[in-house]
Amino acid sequence: xxxxxxxxxxxxxxxxxxxxxxxxxxxxxxxxxxxxxxxxxxxxxxxxxxxxxxxxxxxxxxxxxxxxxxxxxxxxxxxxxxxxxxxxxxxxxxxxxxxxxxxxxxxxxxxxxxxxxxxxxxxxxxxxxxxxxxxxxxxxxxxxxxxxxxxxxxxxxxxxxxxxxxxxxxxxx
Amino acid sequence: xxxxxxxxxxxxxxxxxxxxxxxxxxxxxxxxxxxxxxxxxxxxxxxxxxxxxxxxxxxxxxxxxxxxxxxxxxxxxxxxxxxxxxxxxxxxxxxxxxxxxxxxxxxxxxxxxxxxxxxxxxxxxxxxxxxxxxxxxxxxxxxxxxxxxxxxxxxxxxxxxxxxxxxxxxxxxxxxxxxxxxxxxxxxxxxxxxxxxxxxxxxxxxxxxxxxxxxxxxxxxxxxxxxxxxxxxxxxxxxxxxxxxxxxxxxxxxxxxxxxxxxxxxxxxxxxxxxxxxxxxxxxxxxxxxxxxxxxxxxxxxxxxxxxxxxxxxxxxxxxxxxxxxxxxxxxxxxxxxxxxxxxxxxxxxxxxxxxxxxxxxxxxxxxxxxxxxxxxxxxxxxxxxxxxxxxxxxxxxxxxxxxxxxxxxxxxxxxxxxxxxxxxxxxxxxxxxxxxxxxxxxxxxxxxxxxxxxxxxxxxxxxxxxxxxxxxxxxxxxxxxxxxxxxxxxxxxxxxxxxxxxxxxxxxxxxx
Numbered sequence: 150x151x152x153x154x155x156x157x158x159x160x161x162x163x164x165x166x167x168x169x170x171x172x173x174x175x176x177x178x179x180x181x182x183x184x185x186x187x188x189x190x191x192x193x194x195x196x197x198x199x200x201x202x203x204x205x206x207x208x209x210x211x212x213x214x215x216x217x218x219x220x221x222x223x224x225x226x227x228x229x230x231x232x233x234x235x236x237x238x239x240x241x242x243x244x245x246x247x248x249x250x251x252x253x254x255x256x257x258x259x260x261x262x263x264x265x266x267x268x269x270x271x272x273x274x275x276x277x278x279x280x281x282x283x284x285x286x287x288x289x290x291x292x293x294x295x296x297x298x299x300x301x302x303x304x305x306x307x308x309x310x311x312x313x314x315x316x317x318x319x320x321x322x
Numbered sequence: 323x324x325x326x327x328x329x330x331x332x333x334x335x336x337x338x339x340x341x342x343x344x345x346x347x348x349x350x351x352x353x354x355x356x357x358x359x360x361x362x363x364x365x366x367x368x369x370x371x372x373x374x375x376x377x378x379x380x381x382x383x384x385x386x387x388x389x390x391x392x393x394x395x396x397x398x399x400x401x402x403x404x405x406x407x408x409x410x411x412x413x414x415x416x417x418x419x420x421x422x423x424x425x426x427x428x429x430x431x432x433x434x435x436x437x438x439x440x441x442x443x444x445x446x447x448x449x450x451x452x453x454x455x456x457x458x459x460x461x462x463x464x465x466x467x468x469x470x471x472x473x474x475x476x477x478x479x480x481x482x483x484x485x486x487x488x489x490x491x492x493x494x495x496x497x498x499x500x501x502x503x504x505x506x507x508x509x510x511x512x513x514x515x516x517x518x519x520x521x522x523x524x525x526x527x528x529x530x531x532x533x534x535x536x537x538x539x540x541x542x543x544x545x546x547x548x549x550x551x552x553x554x555x556x557x558x559x560x561x562x563x564x565x566x567x568x569x570x571x572x573x574x575x576x577x578x579x580x581x582x583x584x585x586x587x588x589x590x591x592x593x594x595x596x597x598x599x600x601x602x603x604x605x606x607x608x609x610x611x612x613x614x615x616x617x618x619x620x621x622x623x624x625x626x627x628x629x630x631x632x633x634x635x636x637x638x639x640x641x642x643x644x645x646x647x648x649x650x651x652x653x654x655x656x657x658x659x660x661x662x663x664x665x666x667x668x669x670x671x672x673x674x675x676x677x678x679x680x681x682x683x684x685x686x687x688x689x690x691x692x693x694x695x696x697x698x699x700x701x702x703x704x705x706x707x708x709x710x711x712x713x714x715x716x717x718x719x720x721x722x723x724x725x726x727x728x729x730x731x732x733x734x735x736x737x738x739x740x741x742x743x744x745x746x747x748x749x750x751x752x753x754x755x756x757x758x759x760x761x762x763x764x765x766x767x768x769x770x771x772x773x774x775x776x777x778x779x780x781x782x783x784x785x786x787x788x789x790x791x792x793x794x795x796x797x798x799x800x801x802x803x804x805x806x807x808x809x810x811x812x813x814x815x816x817x818x819x820x821x822x823x824x825x826x827x828x829x830x831x832x833x834x835x
Contacts, residue, residue: 152803156795157788167803176799178792185796189804192681192737196796205797206681206737209745209805217745219801220786221794226732227758230794231786235802259673260749261704289491289559290512291673314675314749 150177154237161235193224213255254297254321262286264310269319273301281319282306297321327351330428330640331395332370333416334406335385336695337711338622339366342404345636347371354398356391358384360703365695372398379705385409388419395425402643404428404636408707411619412439428643430596430618431542437593438616441485442523448613451592453585455613456604458525466506470499472524479527482506484513484520488615490560491516495527530607531773532571533557535600536586537627539638542596545649546587549631551579552623555771556760558672563753564760565623566660567630570720570769575609582611589616597642598624598635607772622663622712625691629659629716658723661714662757664694664736666702669756670783676704677750680739685730689716699739702750710736710752720769728761744805756782 150162162177173186186197193206204224212218212232220231266283269275280292281301299321306318329352332339343353343366355370360379367373374394377384384390386409395403403420405411405428414432421427438444442461449455457476462485463469473480473496482505484492492513494505506522514520537549553569554562572579586601600621602614624635631653641647666676678701684692694711702708713730717723731754738750759782760766765775776782790798 152799154799156798157790159790159792159795161795161799163799163803167800170804176796178795187800187804189801192735192740194797194801194804196793196800198793203793203797205794205801206735207740207744207797207801207805208738209740209743211745217743217802217806219744219798221790221797221801222735222737222755223794224735227728227762228791228794229755229786230788230790232788233790233794233798235799259668259671260675285515286674289516290508314677 152237154235154240156233156235157230193221195224253302254295254299255317256281256293256296256319256321258284258293258312258314258316258318260284260286260291261313262291262311264306264308264312265290267304267306267308269301269304271301271304275299275301275321284312293318295321327644328401329354329372329398330402330404331356331391331398331400331425332366332404332406333385333391334404334409334411335361335364335366335706337693337709338406338620340369340695341693342406342636343370345634346404346640349637349640351402351640352400354394354400356385356394358705360701360705364700365697374398379703381409381705388416391416392419392423395420395423400425402426402428402640404639405619407619407622412617414439426643428597428639429620430540430599434593434595434599435618438595438599438618441483441615442521444616445613447593448589451585451588453589453613454611456525456528459523462521462523464521466503469506469522469524470502473499473502476524476526481525481527482509482522483525484509484517485523486513486517486519486521488617489516490557492520492522493560528604528606528612531555532569532605532607532771533562533602533773534569534571534582534605534611535602535621536582537621537624537635538586538590538595538599538601539635540590540595540597540599541642541647541649542594544591544594546590546595547649547652548583548586548590549627549633549635549653550655551582552626553771554623555773556766556775557773558776562623563663563665563757564660564766564771565626565662566658566720566723567626568655568658569605570771571605571609573769575605578605578609578611585611585613597639622709623661625693625712625714626659626661629689629691629714630655630657632656657716657718658720659714659716660720660723660727661712662727662731662760663712664710664734664757665753666708666710666750667753668751669753670785672753672783674704674708675749675751676702676708677748678702678739679710679736679750680747681735681737683733683735684711685713685733687726687730687733689726690730691715696736721767724761724767728758731758731761740805742805744801755786 152163152166165174171188175184188195195204206222208220219233262284275295277298279295303320327350330346331354353370355373356376357367358379376390410416414435417427417432459472482494494509510520533554540546552567554565556564598620600617603611605611691714715726739747
C-alpha cells in the first residue's frame, strides 16, 4: 500500500498513489480488496468498480479551522455527504483548537443583503436558535439566528450595512 | 421563419419568458425579448427572434419600467404583450398602457385585475357571489390595535397578510394578542418594500390547511371553463415547492371538489374574466373550503395542469388575444402530475443562495418536463427570484408519478464551478437535496400533506450525512489526492504534483467543454 488513511473513521488503502487524471489501482476498503479505475473531471470523479460505475460531484470548502473538507454528491443518485476529509496515515492533526477549549462560533451571512435590525449586544448570552439580527434580502426580512449557544463576543456589522454572502456577522463563544 | 401572426413582446425573463416564446414560436408568432444588465447573456434573450436591452438590473429600472417596455414594443413593432407572472402581470396600469398604445395585452382586462387583484376587493366580490371565504377583516387594517380587535372576534391564531401581493411577503402568523404589535410592524414594512403598499388584512388561521387552487379560463364575455385543480400544500416560507394534480385532499372529499369547481366557474363567469386565471382556496382536514384569492395571470405551476389536460395554456392565451379562441367543453383530466421547484437556496434554511452554476445536467425520459432559464453554466442572479427550474412529471397514478419524479431528480446536476484545487467558487446552493427527500418521504407519499409539513418534519431539513458510504470513502480519498496533488505532503512524484500542471489540465478540460 503506497497510500493509507481514513475517511470518516473508515480506513482505506491504495496500492498506488493516484496522480493522473485517469488511472487504475486496487484499493482496500471495509477489509475488501477491489480493483478500480478512475476518471477525474473538473467537477469530480467517476469510479469504475467491478460491478458498477459510480460518479461524485465534489465541492471543497474551508471549515472554520481553515482545513479543506469535501461535500460529495452522488451522480445519478440520492447520496450526499458533507465535511469529509481524507486523513492520511501519519498526518499531523490539523485542528487548531485544544481539546476541551471552547470553540469560537462564527455566524456568517448566507446571502447578500442589508442589516436592518441588530437584536443583541456584545456580552449578551444567547441560546442556539436565538435571533441575532434581521437582514433585508430579496425584498423580504430574514431573521439570522445563532448557530450555537454562547456569549456574543463580537458584532462585526453595523446597522444599514450592505453585506455579501459569507460575510462575518457575529462571533460567539 | 414564418411570422405572419404578428410579434409578441414578452415582458418578463427567465424560464417563463422561454416558455411563452416556445408556444408563440410554434404558432407562428414572432417573439421579442427584453433583458436587463444582469440578463445580458441569458437564455431568454438568446431564445427570442429579437431582444432589446431595457436597463439596469434592479426590476424597478427594467422589468417594471412600463415606459421602457412600451418603447421596445414600439421599436419592435410588437402587436401583443405577454406579461408572464410576477412583475407587471397583475398591474391594471400596465394593461392600460398597452391598450393605449394600440396593442393587445395577453391576459385579463384591467377591470378583471381591479376586481380580483386587490385582495380586499376580491373578498367583497366573492361574498356577493356567495363563495365561502376565510373569516377575517372586511378590509385593510391600519393599526395593530385594529388588528387585535378583529382577531378577538375570529379567535387566534390569526394571519396578517399583505393586501397588495403574495408569495408570503408581508405575511405573519400571530398566536396571541401579545405578538400582534411587533408582527404588524414587521409585516407592514415588508409589504411596503415588496409591493409599494404596507396595507394588511387579518384572516383566521386554518388548522390542517391544504392549499388547493382551481385553474380557470374565461372568454371575457361571461363564458368560463375550469381545467381541474392543483394542490400546493407543501410550502416553505409561504412559497410553493411541490404542486400536483389531482389534489389528494379532494380525492378524499370528492363532493368538495364538485363544489369548488362550481364556485370557481361562478366567479370566473360572474366577473366576465378573460384568459387564464387561478382561484386559490384553503381546504381543511374535513373538506371545508374557503376562498383565499384569485390570481389574474398564468401561474408558475401551470405545467401540472397542462400535463393532466393536454392543454397548452399559453397557446390558449395567445389565441384568445388574437380573437380566435372559442369556449370548449371542460377538458377531461387524466393521470397524475407533480411539479417541484428547484431554487438557488440553502436546503436547510431556505435562505436564497444565488451564485454561479458551473455544470448543468437536465433530466429527461418519458413524461418528464424541465422548464428552466439555464441550459448551460450561468449566474443565478441576486436581483431576481432565485428559481433555477421547474421539474414536472406525469404518470397514470400518483405513486408512479412520484417514482418518476424521484428518478428525474437524481438525474439533475447543478454544481458550482471549482478551482483547480477543487474548492467551490461562488456561493451557489440549491434545494435539490431537500426535494429528493420530499420525493421519498412517507407523509408525502401518503398524500396527506398540509402547509405544516416542513415544520412538522425536521428530518427534511437535516444537514447532509457525515458518515460516508464505502464508495464515498473511495471518492473522497481519490478526489482529495487528485485535486490537491500540489499540496499533498510526501507526494511520490513532485513534478507530477505541480499545481500549474493541474491548472493547465483544468483549463484544457474547460476548453473541451
